[in-house]
Amino acid sequence: MRKLEMDELNRLSVDQFKQSEKVPVVVVLDNIRSMHNVGSVFRTCDAFLLRAVYLCGYTPQPPHRDIHKTALGATETVTWKYFPTTLEAVEKLKQEGYSTWAIEQVENSVPLNRFSYNRESPLAVVFGNEVEGVDATVVKACEGSIEIPQLGMKHSLNISVAAGIVLWELVRDRKNLF
Template structure:
């Protein structure tokens, strides 16, 4: 815990932003909000079909609130249709863009450079991050799998990646 506390944004750690591209499950997105808040993420962009804390009529999504446990009231978030436009803007603002996906060009997530403001992009539970978005990334990283399953739940992957910033 000391290592994590010693690197909070207030003490000079770099900024982290999360982009969720077409993450479909409201439970996954709620859990990601909770983890992101705990890890000090400054903003979450909900792209495509990724559900927001409120439905299209402005009503609170109870299933979202149940998993986010109030984090949706703390972490800044924005719902956008085009992930590419957000990525271009953040890249122009000096952010390092890192897509988390299993591809032939992926590197181990422990190779994500330290000392930069980073945007982490996570994709759909089945299809992953789109090729269009992968092509805009400065780096594509994955989490090595030791078992027979090929992937983790997206909310679990978010936790591993976000807390790796504090190594």
């Protein structure tokens, strides 16, 4: 087994990335504290060619050294917007025809492995604060909530880990992915 060289990975240039058709998924970050988590989410959105990241409330915004440390350039490729409140972002997405779902543990949440949606329709997923989760008013404004099934004692994941799991599940069976 041989590790692939960088030129063998068929990576897109920044211009090619920006011109590519995106997966119609927007990630909404609800008052995330950690710049490292924000950078990691940008990097994951780049990896899966997602449409955009919406940064809300006190979620840090690029440019910042600590975001760039984990984003590794993804803030230059992934489209992002800032909203003063997450509720404003969710309402705008709904007006634009997005189905909006919180990633949260609530009554009647849908386990991620059972979540289904029209993969051609636009979808927005809201990830919450590292301690408080998705704000309750935002959860109520969403169409529903998706929960990552967990077996251990903690029943919580770092937001960047949760984003990686959820976003992979949302894009994994798209045609021509691999």
